[in-house]
Amino acid sequence: MYGLYLTGTTEETIKPSTTQLPTTTSPGTTEETIKPSTTQLPTTTLPGTTDETVKPSTTQLPTTTSRGTTQHTIKPSTTESPTTTPPVLYSDCKDVYDAGYTQDGVYKILPAGWPSAAFHVYCKMDNGGGWTVFQRRIDSTTDFYQNWDTYKIGFGDVSANFWLGNDKIHYLTAQKNYKLRFDITTSGGQSEYAEYAEFAIESETTKYRMNKLGSHSGKAGTELSRNKGSSFSTHDNDNDGCSSFNCAEKNKSGWWHMDDWCSDCFGYFCSCFQVNSCYYTCTGENLNGVYNGGSGQNIFSSDIVYCNIKFVEMKIRPTS
Template identity: 30%
Template sequence: MWTTTVLLLLLPHALSSTDKGQTRFNQSEIVHQDFSDAPVKGQKPLGGVKGQDTCSIPCDITVKLLRDEKHSICGQLQQSLLAFGRSTRKLIRDVMEEQQRALDVLGSQVTELMTKVQTLSFEVQRSNTELYSVKPVQSHGRDCSDIKDNLMSVVPKIPSGIYILHPENTDSSFEVFCEMDYMGGGWTVIQRRTDGLTDFKRPWADYVDGFGNLAGEHWLGLKKVFHIVNQKDTRFQLHIALVSHDDVTSYASYDDFQLDTEIQFFSIHLGRYAGSAGDAFRGYDQEQNQDTAPFSASDVDNDGCKPFCSISNRTVESCSAQHNHTGWWFNQCGLANLNGCSEDAEQNRGQRTHILWDTWTQNGIPHSIKSVTMKIRRIATNN
């Protein structure tokens, strides 16, 4: 019986702890004794079935057994919890490392994809430019007038198109659009407005370097124009061709056109006026005179409104801001801005485009201008 075996293992310890006056039992007798025949006095027999032999264990031994068993279970549980905690932390760490590796791989793939997209976009842009732009004619000259003079002896009819210029006393070559069939040809186009597809709301740097499509709307760039018109022993005419929304044409011409250096903000200098559109550059009085004015843009203000100008009973602090952040030779704003554009091209379609040449009027009202071209041509060489 399980009870007898437990008692045999525990009795030596229990008997050794009894008082000196306690009766000593013969161990051999206990081995052969059936505990079910001699229950301990004062204890209730284990089990509860009437008429069945029972065995009882002393209370202090039972308590000790339960306590030892509890401590053993608690120790095992504590060890299990510690092991579970370690394994859980390791699992979480492994998962986080795996996620980080996956994120690194994904980030690398995204970077590679963005590089491919940018490369593809550049290729598409270049293809579109090659497809829709006029190919440059590989002929060099100091300006379009010089190119015309050089080609007249070898080509019966010189076509308009994109040519390569290399003005003297400069280290740079650049492309321009040459008009070879307008009023005798030899014109270098420095600005063209036709369809509203090019945004002229630009900062100073863009107006210095140029922008747009040479075969369509564009601004050649103040630095390039400066190199052309400031060649030695040359003088250039400025011609402005205007077309209204009702297809009326007009022009303004100046027999001398010069620009100062960038340090002087490319101030404009104009000679005598001729034409049918009126001299809007000089206006009707000195306050409107834009001749000798430095160039201004949204981020470089040279318009003379310090601290502000009063125009038509309105206070204006910046002419560029007043003209929708475009660049021009403003002087207290003035009557001309061929780079002007409206806030919303769609909303103002069919109305005034804000390309201004306000001395060109009909019944006292300035024309609504649809397109304009500014071009220059060499007119004299002083020896």
């Protein structure tokens, strides 16, 4: 939970007195005892300030104070709630990090050009700080086999399993140059990562085509480069270019599916789906697939290497 101090304002509540004030008399007057008040006086706010109640968070933000201000500490709540928003809305988690908010948590941002209200994101502050998370899988409680409109606006809980939303990802990656990172935990408990030096997706006009994906590093995600240039597909909006199958339906996921291998018959790999006696594949990366699903319907990275992933988190950070 974070402490937050509003610069230049002092909000004080005058509490009732519990001590009897002294008796005062003057010549020719009747002696009266001034009794203590039992009513709380109204809260006063200095002119030009806004009296706001800041809701509690479960994560401690850095405490900031300025000269002439009174320090107020917001006590923690036992209920999960979004992180207190900094007084200025930032465009991404890197701006939040650079402003001094250096702990992981939920923050509210407003990307450049975003046509709607500011929205909450989860910020990761490791590996250089300021990563804006747009996808996470930690268990099977959230269904990622969703339709086009649901992937467009986003779904889930930004503190747990979620997809931020294709519209939001587009506006985020259009405002600056970003790199992509995802961290996975394999079915055997091994931690691996992938980084791509560039990442961006276009708007809904081009079906959220992945138009940027730079050079790769790390052991995971080695096949994602094959998805570059692909439009996003869902089971009700097929944009994969494969004439034989609806890859989003076969892989049970919204993703940048492709047609590179969709007509080739393979032996069994975890990235494949079976049709009659043959196994086919549309992608070597499927991080939105069914969590711990069956053959061709599970969550995997690097094609045949990391199958049934236990954890994955995808995030972006400006390159400069």
